[in-house]
Amino acid sequence: MAREIVLDTETTGFDPKTGDRLIEVGCIEIDDLLPTGRTFHRFVNPERLIPPDATRVHGITDDKVKDAPKFAAIVHDLVEFIGDAPIIAHNAQFDRNFIDYEFGLCRHGLYEEARWIDTLKLAQTRFPGMPNSLDALCKRFKVSLTDRTFHGALIDARLLAEVYLELRGGKERRLDLSTARTVASTAVMATAGGHGARPRPLAPRSTEAERETHLAFLRGTLKDHSLWQAYGLEVGAA
Template sequence: MSREIVLDTETTGFDPKTGDRMIEVGCIEIEDLLPTGRTFHRLIHPERLIPADAIRVHGITDDKVRDAPKFAEIVIDLCDFIGDAPIIAHNAQFDRNFIDHEFGRCGRALFHEDRWIDTLKLAQARFPGMANSLDALCKRYKISLVERSLHGALIDARLLAEVYLELKGGKERRLDLSSSRPISAAAAAHAASGYPLRPRPLEPRGGEAEQAAHEAFLRAILKDWSLWKGYGVEIEAG
């Protein structure tokens, strides 16, 4: 199975070289482009005060991280969770800069650059010239943002996992992995539409006369009856 880790961070600012630090990290494990349910999430004490501008973005205050562990105290758990999997991030250079900085402070070897997959670059290649922020992609793919009033590492990682699924094949990929049982052409077309299948079909509302008229209409205009078999219409050519 192909294992990947979707990662997001929240920080005190934009540049670790000027003293900014990581204050939250969230990871989602996916295998074969499907979430496994395993996550990693930690608040981190940044060993400095959090600026008001940053708090307005993610809502993480000094009080919230007062008793949180320092990065050096969670780095082993983080590395164990990530393992040797590729790391998926949106505008990955930002998150990578902070991960590299914190690893450097701990004296740990950095994740190789080839392990990082940038969904911003994937989106820019697919939608050149368009807005490709995480919010914009969620709206484009109709991924609900109702749970997020502020940025949060684990929430954003969950959203990014859904965006990444869409960028890598979307509904077709979900359809391929949803069941090992063969499905009818009608079910496949319905699933690809994005609407859920009914738990049970609606009862026919037309009478025998209407059904007979409908079958006569189909006989007159269609030559390939097999097209309609997947939709529950059984017609024998006359």
């Protein structure tokens, strides 16, 4: 696996062709299906009012973005963060429509379709006929939603990164790699004829008095029938 970017957007509505605009974008960088800790997050001034219905979904008000930069002012930072990585989004066509529209206004080249990975399609293939919204997948995979009061681009990107890991079988794959390392390590030790760093022989855990009592028992009770004689050892030998 290579570097990938999980992306989510919040908008004023459903369709940029009818005047809706992007107002928030959040990205999570993952490498080999694990978050690296690098993120990208910006609020964007949409240059229009945000409908109340949209605010009820994501909690973003006109006051919150009135002093935010316009998309043209953040586009280069966004493009630099994404780099040449594949872009993962849930219902990716929605996010792609808005990114393409904003890129077009900035006269920036568009990302080709092949770079977009749609987790909704991945989920529909794995769970046909079942609810496959991000919320439904989080519940199915036991991804906590406790920190999410409203939809938010960076919050949803974090949730989606966890869901994407599950959809790709990341936990099982890491387990397999861990098992492989354990088997390889065991094979090396077996070849070397050792048991790692453990001392051989192990240090005695009995006290000297306990050992003397045991030897007295063997001498006085077992006499010629000591188990140790089968190994050519005398009772009480060092």
